Amino acid sequence: MSETILRIEELKTYFFTEAGIVKAVDGVSFEIRKGESLGLVGESGSGKTVTAFSVLGIVPKPGKIVGGKIVFKGDNLVGKTEKQLLPLRGKEIAVIFQDPSSSLNPLYKVETQIKDVLLAHKKMTEEECRKRVLELLTLVGIPDPETRMLEFPHQFSGGMKQRVAIARALALQPTLLFADEPTTALDVTIQAQVLDLLEDLKRKLGMSLVMITHDMGIIAKMTTRVVVMYAGRVCEIAKTEDLYEQPRHPYTATLLAAVPRLDRKKTLSIIPGNIPNLIEPPSGCRFHPRCKYADTKCEQDQPKMEEVGPDHFVACYRWKELVLKGESTNHDK
């Protein structure tokens, strides 16, 4: 397939809190290819957002990247200074956050907020800036952009605010866009509009998109490849269709079976127990306390990523013997 633009190798990001060291991301490796839509799924605390923040170098205190590599276009980003990272942020790698109400500055007009991004990276005249802002707002489908660009965020609805945030992220045509739960704060009909917009823009601009979400429905619709995370580690990487058809990791399979679907009723399977505490994560495979297939080996040793098929990797000792049910197969009837 096409070339890799970002490669994450054994990334470790820990948070040094008073209660102890939280191993939020603990040895995560995957790659993002040019022009693809990659899904990053997992429950809260699985480390999806921290992975994205590590790439952008915006891990909040007391968090720190303590190991691993993040290679973007042949360049390792780990260990770079703030000054060295600035030209990348916004220009090469951009991000859309979950809650547009708090990611836009309430004190500035929409025009100013987008202009700031432009001026931070490029020399542009006032007139050029204005034109570009107009272009961008039109691109993301804000009606009557000439008047709306002079308004403040509070005058926009949730869906419209997210469109502004998307316009701001795309201002400099980044090659890689992280969308961190971009529609969680929105209503379903507005969510569908924003997802359509993102898909459309991705195609037009040819960028790579990383969708971070816990919604298996959005993953199915939007992505071509998926990375499944659990408790700070990657447990499975596969093409979206393969993942839903033939999941290889017990966590992926139970997660799929636990999600209700609209087009039919099904028996919801339960993942017993709770998400582990990351200060003292379980030994061995992190999923073993909740896994019904776990044996002593799973308790002791940490499984490595193994290739189980074309573009399909899994970190599970027992993948060969297990027959797991996917979601695409109609196993209810």
Place this chain on the structure above:
Amino acid sequence: MTNESYLEVKHLVKYFPVYSTGVLTKKQVGKVHAVDDISFDIRKQETFALVGESGCGKTTTARVILNLIEPTSGEVYVDNENIFKKFQSADKQEKMKIRRKLQMIFQNPYGSLDPRMTVCDIISEPFVIHGHLPKEKRCERVYELLELVGLEEYHAERYPHEFSGGQRQRICIARALAVEPEFIIADEPVSSLDVSIRAQILNLLGNLQKTMGLSYLYISHDLSSVRQISHRVGVMYLGKIVELADTDELFDSPLHPYTQALIEAVPIPDPKIKNIKAGLSGEVPSPITPPAGCRFNPRCPYASAECREQSPELTEVKKGHYIACIRERT
């Protein structure tokens, strides 16, 4: 589920006044039409779901039914008794009797449990308020309730912060069950929980219904979970019910354009089905100045001049399937 109705809502209306922001004078300049003349009934041992987007009036409906806020007008009957009259009557005993029958589970288990009380205190508080259980039996009953919702005896001495979201929601359920209610309103009980935990709570609610014969009003914006646990569904839009039908009927053959668009907008966790589309343009109008005629007409792809003038009534078009749309009748 039986066919006997347990709770009946008749022409319920709730407006919230909007005031101008004067310094000395406070003048009412309008009202939020939060719930605008809705009627439905909930049967014994049934789960009735109210769905809709934020601001459509689902939660207000729940709060008005429980008289946590006063209705503007309308009535609610429980077992053919007008409960609003009882709530207004001075007799405290009568009021408590109704309160014992109707309980609520809130959306956010982090906000609905007092952080300074132990689980035992939280679950036994209803016993103190209603006084229906002698002191010496309370502890035993707390253990029973904990077991019922899948927690252990030793959890009783702990504080809410020691629990995860799913476990907290279990505590909330145990508290609601403490007074042996007949009817529970669950307001988005799983939306703040993780996917793997959601299924646990949904299954728990289903099992409790079977063993204890409870009726539920389940309020949610998550259509997939509604399909999973409810028997009948009412779809709300801007304070009105636009469609009401049995769950399978509603999801398999929705008739109102809003319901259709809502269902189409939900992504299905199966990459082979890429059906979702943004059928609706625009956003929900302000409930302070709702559009004239059918409230959905500015966003409706089929709206005609008639829709802008006439406000359609909820009418039965098939057995048990009601919609409020002019087009469907002709």
